[in-house]
Amino acid sequence: EAGVTQFPSHSVIEKGQTVTLRCDPISGHDNLYWYRRVMGKEIKFLLHFVKESKQDESGMPNNRFLAERTGGTYSTLKVQPAELEDSGVYFCASSPMMSGYYEQYFGPGTRLTVT
Amino acid sequence: GDSVTQMEGPVTLSEEAFLTINCTYTATGYPSLFWYVQYPGEGLQLLLKATKADDKGSNKGFEATYRKETTSFHLEKGSVQVSDSAVYFCALRDFTSSGGSYIPTFGRGTSLIVHP
Numbered sequence: 260e261a262g263v264t265q266f267p268s269h270s271v272i273e274k275g276q277t278v279t280l281r282c283d284p285i286s287g288h289d290n291l292y293w294y295r296r297v298m299g300k301e302i303k304f305l306l307h308f309v310k311e312s313k314q315d316e317s318g319m320p321n322n323r324f325l326a327e328r329t330g331g332t333y334s335t336l337k338v339q340p341a342e343l344e345d346s347g348v349y350f351c352a353s354s355p356m357m358s359g360y361y362e363q364y365f366g367p368g369t370r371l372t373v374t
Numbered sequence: 375g376d377s378v379t380q381m382e383g384p385v386t387l388s389e390e391a392f393l394t395i396n397c398t399y400t401a402t403g404y405p406s407l408f409w410y411v412q413y414p415g416e417g418l419q420l421l422l423k424a425t426k427a428d429d430k431g432s433n434k435g436f437e438a439t440y441r442k443e444t445t446s447f448h449l450e451k452g453s454v455q456v457s458d459s460a461v462y463f464c465a466l467r468d469f470t471s472s473g474g475s476y477i478p479t480f481g482r483g484t485s486l487i488v489h490p
Contacts, residue, residue, distance in 0.1 A: 262417065263417060292477075296483070299482060299483075300482055301378070301479075301480045301481060301482050301483075302418075302463065302480040302483075303480075304477045307476075307477070315477075350417070350418065352417075352418075354476075362420055363478075364417070365410075365417035365418035365419070366417045367415060367416050367417045368417065
């Protein structure tokens, strides 16, 4: 079974540019999560999809971040325009069910560097 | 709110040395505690977990005991290998009378480097 995949693995962009990160969850997983780790700090929750619907987006830092999950399969996270403080590693995770606790399976992350 | 504090790294050890990575937490409810590991180029993987006080989680030679009295969940391994080099994250999921959280609260991560 393929794991969670993320693309690209690294991205270096200039301040003011736009970047789109992609996450492909494990097939059949309805729940998809985005997290971010700023250099040396905690991994912080950004948002949670259940299928194509945003269940919880309380962690999104501001309106420069837009997440979508059309069709309830893969998800994209767009940053527009990017700022220096957006640099970090963006993790995606998926899990199969909502009720009870099911382990979240994490992708390898996308390292974003804004210069 | 909930928080997790880990010892700062990097932790650098020689092969076969004893490993301890300290983790303490604060939580408002009844948390479950976790250690995740991220090997180079891979995603976070659940390493072990403990769901109640005095439980011991173990996997791949790693152990951690849920100590409610000291609010700690220190990770230990008796003899580390080069292949254990990775970043280790302590985390919790809190459960209160109103329900549980499916979103983990993570610590900052501790990088472990093991030399041959």
